[in-house]
Amino acid sequence: MATTQGIKLMTIRDLRIRRARVIVRVDFNEPISGRGHLSDDFRIRAAMPTLMKLLADGNQLVIISHLGRPNGKKRRTMSMKPIARRLSALLKRRVVFIRDPFSVRSRRFLATFEEGRVCMLENIRFWQEEEKNNLQFAEKLSRFGKYYVNDAFGASHRAHASIAGISRLLPSCAGLLLAREVRALDRMCHHQRHPFFVILAGGKASGKIELAKKFIHEADGVLLGGAIANSVLMSRGFEIGRSVAYHEMKNMKKMFNVSSQKLYTPLDVIVSPRIAQGAGSAIKLYSGVAAHDYIVDVGPATRRFFIKMLKNARTILWNGPLGVVEIPEFSAGTLAIINALKRSKAYKVTGGGDTVALLQKHRLVGVFDHVSTGGGAMLEYLAGKKMPGIEALRK
Ligand code: 3PG
Secondary structure (H helix, E strand, C coil), rough: CCCEEEEEECHCCCCCCCCCCEEEEEECCEEEEECEEEEECCHHHHCCCHHHHHHHHHCCEEEEECCCCCCCCCCHHHHHHHHHHHHHHCCCEEEECCCCCCHHHHHHHHHCCCCHHHEECCCCCCCCCCCCCCHHHHHHHCCCCCCCECHHHHHHHCCHHHHHHHHHHHCCCHHHHHHHHHHHHHHHHHCCCCCCEEECCCCCCCCHHHHHHHHHHHCCCEEECCHHHHHHHHHHHCCCCCCCHHHCCCCCCCCCCCCCEEEECCCCEEECCCCHHHHHHHHEEHEEECCCCEEEEEEEHHHHHHHHHHCCEEEEEEEEECHHHHHHHHHHHHHHHHHHCCCCCEEEEEEHHHHHHHHCCCCCCCHCCEEECCCCHHHHCCCCCHHHHCCCCCC
């Protein structure tokens, strides 16, 4: 049993599902190129314990996921087929890909499905009823199994038919990944050991403002980088050049206390005339950015300062890289701090697509105690918002 926001959450271990047909909702929204090449499988691997356990208990699995945002239309580039192929390689067993789950042929096939078999349905967002949380659609989906397991933490902030609607129609519970996510994030929200530091950065500022506001009160320090740092510097009256920031909200002061003593913005920054590999860069003080500059990373003094601050931390929550890490030249600040965290004894949690990609590329996933598969979902959960996919399991 996992506990989320003070609520007990039943998992597959509690429900003891055996020799049954089980619908498993996962979030295999992985990056795929137009040619069907899968460049990451972090989320697929993260769901493996649930799938393996259900298979070991003699169940048949009907796996459902979304991929991208096809807006209710069938798009070849967003097919689940490459994902089914990768899943098959990881499970070391055949995964039958079901292109049209609602055809008579597919329904007949699923009715004769045997123990230990696995199938994966086509991208569930190809049907517009999914995002509308249409009840009839949820009912149609529920006929594919006797039980429903939600292991899609990354999509549980969406009130969609295969996430929220369906779990009201079948005996339902959480998968092991979902349970692990809520355990780790709950520790950040309710059981932090101090000193507790939060790092908020990345290319988008909007979702992080609420978290900055919250953690200024709960943490011992909130360290900022990326778009949110630029936005705070801008609202304090400093030039940020052409850097990414939350421009819609010029007056951030109205949203939260940007002068809080617990809020740490970069002391120095790396600037570049272009966001491109080989564009060249310079170190500048936060107050010395020119109108034509892009802030692309934190500077060396900031790195040293942040590393020193985090040295004695007992809990660290990190969301979003400190620089434009897609470009290797601008990832030095983020990497220097992650490498310094290798020696830290703090309980460390991170997440978000860009951070996960960077950690994987540099084989640094193991530095953290938990790497969340959620992007937006992680931010919403930490902000204390109710998640429809989790709420639906609280029956
Ligand atoms: C994600 O990648 O954050 C999840 O899969 C949710 O995707 P969405 O933002 O398109 O709902």
